[in-house]
Amino acid sequence: MKRLVTGLLSFIMLWLSIPTASALGTLPAPNEHQRHIVCTSLSDAAQAYYHDGCQYDSLSALSGATDPATGHTAMQDNELFDALHTLMTATHGYKTSYSGYAPGSLAYFWASTDAVESSSTYVMFYSDVMADSDGISLNREHIWPKSRASYVQSNGGADLHHLRPVVSTLNNAKSDHLFGDINGVYTDGVKAGSVKGEICYWVKNDADLFECKDDVKGDVARILLYVYCRWEQPNLYTDIDPTLLPPNENKGTNNGKKVVEDIDTLLTWCAQDPVDTWEMRRNDLVATVQGNRNVFIDYPEYAWQLFGRAVPVDMITPSWVSRRDVDGDGSLTPLDATAIQRRLADLSVLSFSEKAADADNDGEITIIDANIILRTIIKIT
Template identity: 30%
Template sequence: MLATRIRRWKPVALATAAVLAGLTAPALTATPAAATTTAYDTTYYRDAVGKTGTALKSSLHTIISSQNKLSYAALWEALKVTDQDPNNSGNVILLYSGKSRSKSLNGGDVGDWNREHVWAISHGDLTTSTGPGTDLHHIRPEDVQVNSIRGNKDFDNGGGTFTNSGGSLTDSDSFEPRDAVKGDVARMILYMAVRYEGDDAWADLEPNDRVANGSAPYTGRLSVLKQWNEQDPPDAFEERRNQVVYDTYQKNRNPFIDHPEWVEAIW
């Protein structure tokens, strides 16, 4: 079951049906994230609650590093469960475009959906070997062509629209997801920065406040990601996804979905 939680107010314009369907939401205004309480605070997060700064980041790293790992091939079937359209069990919701597409159309052809790495593989040479490049917490279904347009661009505000954008924008060196998933993207990026600290075979992943990071193990822009976390709090779709990843696949959680206020507490 989903954790019981005390959550901050979300603008009425983000009607529940629209959020669950992945539709583009109106532009939002950032407000400070209020503290949340979950059923996991006395168990899973027991050693993190009450901490801030580097102590909180370190504690969360230890907690979420205990996980089951999936192969790259296994992601296909997992995504059909984690990102299922709540209004059509035969479809998945595509992250950036917001479209609902048949689960059977997974592949590499035009009209298919494939596996989008929100933390781009090239930012730290993640590869598709079992590890950060197969971590389900930052991999989402997306239209093949939209995925290619995003490429390995960092995240920032601004840019122009494109085919099947769903409200997402892009320019030469950055990508802005549609309003309804801006917070989702921010929380996925910051999860990766806490989970992968360079104490295993992989790079130390960190957010920074620039774009065009290339192959460096950084993703930006942090100041914008923090704004997006405030503007677009976790919704029912994102919370369900976090729970499914925890219960069925990796046995670890994205702490910033459970506690979005921890973003500001760390960064």
């Protein structure tokens, strides 16, 4: 169904020749970052991954969906989807196993990828409690429910970018519900759930909905986008006719039901909960194992471009600061806004990139661009 993007060929040949850490029998050092610290720069590993025509400027120039009415039609005639799928598939050199704790398994690598501040255990998804906490039992969680997917416990069903450790009671409550907003939207039939005394999810069974806490919603959105694009599962934000679903593998039973309430919810969650430094580092560590990255962590902007929508002009992403660092000092400060204002006055006091100065990407440098930078500085601090 997908067309190979010619510009990626040299990139693919290079990456296929590079052994992953797992192939070499090594476990990466545990994730040293905290959760929920906003990431305002790409890691060195992320920058090294995108080359030979795969840089953001090149891929973001490709056309997105011509018809995003359904998750399936959004895949068609979509140059950007094809390029991202090809990139993440061609560089995916090693596949983890689903069960157990032996080398090569999901749980074996979680000790590295899902650790927090180099701890000796790992953090449980949705709740942020540690796996060694009293009374905690673990489930291997398909963020994209396996009843709504063409995989079970291999390929997309055992992908380290996708599968996460989850408290078993929370996993049972989540079941195979789709993601959506509940808290503050519904009053009847809502169950609030807690782990270790902290409310971290809501369930409304009669609406088939599950909502996680706000500071995990972006993680969820970026995982769903990865599975949609890497594993070509079309039922992302709309139900899909069974005849349009990919073939089931190893007893998969994809029912074609959507996994998130709608495309607006997906993008809102992605924007409201920015990538954190822990998530960026996890992406690095998974790449040392599998070879591929979740491109929606490095460049959340692709989520909007994929569906033919304008990227929010003041959304914080790992690359936003570097692209708006007008004076080139490595950080986003009021000096960058001042540089734009001086440019408007035609003083030419500071040297800066005209492209970076155009913060809202409208083709002109205006006072709006300076205001965008100032608003983003406030968000970051």
